[in-house]
Amino acid sequence: MRSIIPIGPFHPLQDEPENFLLTVEGETVVDIDVNLGYIHKGIELLAQQKTYDQVVFLVERICGICSITHTVCFCNAVEDLLKIEIPERAKYIRTILGEIERIHSHLLWMGLAGHFIGYNTVFMWTWKYREPILDMMEILTGNRQSCGMLKVGGVRRDLDNQKLSQLLKTLDELEPKIKMLADAVQDDPVLKARLENVGTLTRKDAIDYCVVGPTARASGVNIDVRRDDPYAAYPYLDWDVIVLNQGDVYAKFLVRVLETLESIKILRQAVQKIPAGDFQLQIREVPPGEGIGRYEAPRGEDIHYVRSNGTNFPERLKVRAPSYINIPSFYASCINQQVADVTITLAAVDPCYSCTERMISAKDIRSNHLWSQKDLIEISSQKTIKIASELGIEPDLPILKKYLLR
């Protein structure tokens, strides 16, 4: 017996509007359809009516989490068009801001993932660790988000060296906590049982659907724009690309935890190596031409294409956010999954609908019963509790409690 479960226009996990129609046979998902466009803002068309300086502020508002991502990516595209190299100090400042953003974005996702499988301890902890990082952003730039630091040809304001040493102190406090989380995730049997072999995206599907970022790296595709098309100060720093082969939600979780540790490593080096000097170039005019900018966002490769016709306004700006290419992989990863696992599978790519630019709702055709967000989280939590009781463990992160008592 087939029924269709509509999820949305509110996402069961991330409170952003989009619509997924799951066709289920009993408890198993056999087909999925995605509707988008609920928050289509017409940014690409708006950008054609603004000057290059104004577009920087416009693209910053594409997404609340990736505000640095889109601005640096746009600047990269225009700088590629102009064929210019920005000053060293500006490169380091861009790296520092980008990595702070990656840490807080990964911590945000881990918290949400924890919440949706009924592990509210993870949610509380990671969001607590996230606060000092956001505060650090405010100390450095003046705002926790959308700080307006970037401009074509460098950065708008300089960073205070004294405040950078404060960043090192925050990182020293954060690192042991992330390491503890990494250990706890790897040790915890319930988390493993709940996430392993769930929503597996095979390497072949990952390549066919052209997925990017942690979604691809968890499926054994070794790509990272920071290494493959270097921008900012990444070529001068020593760090590793985290690649795992399982492709399930557990691997995606682990990739993000380990990447957070890599980000801390990058930040330490960047603060140590940052040179003094000029931090911006004056751009007088933009000649006709084309430019492509790439950036490794927390969710994957972001790409902007700019075409100039010699005037002050871009003729075309194309924005491809990482979620846009990651979401269609649901066609591959959600089929033959249990309904209780779909919530976390849909969340595993860290979909950002502001970036991608419609809803998943669950409806049982026979009884005409609409499943709400609460119902779906409830189903998901119950499954965790069931697994925990089968394993004979109290279902709320026993390992974390062990660390807490130390």
Next chain:
Amino acid sequence: MDIKEFVEILNNKSKVQIEVQQHSHKRVYIRINRENLKHIAQIIFRDLGAKFSISTGIHIREGFEVLYHFTFDKDKFICTLRTLAPHDDPVLDSLATVIPGTLWIEREIHDILGVQFTGHPAMKRLVKSEFLEENEFPFRKDFNIKKFKEKHGLLPNSQPQKELQK
């Protein structure tokens, strides 16, 4: 493989006429005829192992230009295929059967520019609002935003301004 070698391999394998424009050591643009699009995309994606990043649709004087951006992550460059669908016959071959990653972007370009993709398995609206009719395409240069807003009553403060003028 650098860009020079890549162009040579592409020339040998495809055996069709291509026009190469190298922007820098990391970016190359290749103009192709639309009949060869599927053939060349297959070589780049399947044989040479590139990743499809995105395509861009632009309305220009000659018609609708559609760009396909392929990234070569190991070789650190981007190859952009440039193809044209003329005004009187805006049709291109769909790449969705070769590259599943193009499923959404082809729907989007169809929404905003009205380019037809033959062979796409599920061509329906992706981002275009129900407000807009089938023959209205917001990214065409002849799309009149003011007229559209007037038609749907979206112009803010149009009434009060008229009163002030009187």
